[in-house]
Amino acid sequence: MIPGNLLGPGGVDIARSSVVKQAPRFLLLAVGAYLFLQTSVCLWEKLFFDRLAREVSALGSPLMGKLVVVDPGHGGPDPGVVRGGVREKDITLAVARRLNHFLRQAGAEVVMTREEDRDLADPDLWDMKERKRQDLERRIALANRLQADVFLSLHVNSFEETDEYGAQTFYQAGSEESRRLAEAIQQELQSLLGNTERLPKAGDYLVGRLAQMPAVVVEIGFLTHPEEKKLLQDPAYQSKVAFAVYAGLTKFFAQGR
Template sequence: MSPIVLRTFRVKKRRLVLLVALVFLAFYLSRSKHELAEQKAVEVMSPSLANRIIVVDPGHGGIDPGVVGRSGTLEKDIVLEVGRRLEVNLEQAGATVLMTRDTDTDLSDPGTIGASAKKREDLKRRVALANDNKADLYVSIHVNSTSDASRRGAQTFVQQGAPESKKASQFIQSELAGTLKNTDRQPSEIDLYISRSTSMPTVIVEIGFMTNEAEAKLLNDPTYQGKVAWAIYAGVVKYFAQGGVTALGPPENEQVIKTFKEQSPGRISEP
């Protein structure tokens, strides 16, 4: 190859590399601009959470670890971190947030013997927490697992025949898909004690698969946990801003909520 041809080839190659870099930069800037606009839109709608009582339920806890990852990571720890971040987002928007647990404990009595008995007690008290305080929404956070290690992605679940729960789950599912960009799943119906027994819209959010190696690493990443929490928060905001159940105004049981948040001795585990 002659020197002239070689120089021409190198110039064209550099131009091609530069062109590719410019395309990626344009894509990144466009995506960042879209994400910023989306965040601003959520901020505009956030007043819809005023006077709302929202129960945030990080699944499992105490003697129940939930799914255990290959590296020993516990579901109960991951969902607690996401739940805490979600709590902060919701409270900053003016909602009253009741956490079913904010430490690695449960709501069963110390004297209750047996894992099954403790779990039943936990479930009953979790439902009572939401129903007694007339919560507007119940969000239960979990990590999924399956024998198929290739499966990944977040998904929401609701009680069979619960249209308002389905509506809330669709908003949350849409935000999970748009923010995490790891799923095209749609809300699915189930039949669980929690979703069946609560008197308000209830959404169970499986934030990803611990059995997928790549996703398990993401679920352990604090930055990713923050993105998950933001997606759930954005879905909740849009649900109430665009057709969610009507707020009842300042809660009549304000003192009950205050007492719970200040004195609650424990939190509940997951089915």
């Protein structure tokens, strides 16, 4: 048993640093049991330092050696959804960086389509509709060229009415592997965030049509919902969202990708 204080549902305050030797196996089990470890610094992040990463990897994570392309939506001249000065492109990059961290600690190889405020379109292409399409096509082309195991695109949703809220995962209709991936991630979003009852949604998306591997778009919340807007700006909540996506991806590979 890991020493510490029970903070409430899903919360454990680690009592001493020596627990690190026990933590890796506990963490791998916790993904399925929805148990989380909390430190006095910030939810999720304190435990994932180098020594722990090596021990987790040594246990044989389902993510070990998998190539994951993480796509923070928008960037550069394309801010995505903007509400009250809060830009989608900043939120997706923040969550992607945290997801990158979790995945690498579990032994995955990670390529991010962008690691700063930029897009992948030609600098001199100023027609925004064409620029967005070129940008997206190049992101997917990167994943195809690398022969990635999965493609994860992170976005923030919006709606005319301000009462819509909740993270939701989208996948290409007819793709069984993408459906499985979307379901695994959505289950973790529902369980770990506790504020969405949305289900995975199939459709016809450019990402799904062009990707040569399981691919999903994760809309991590609504910037048009006042309370969710606040959450999406909170670093601790961003880590929680990233961990949910990570847990879903772990489940997907554990089930036999």
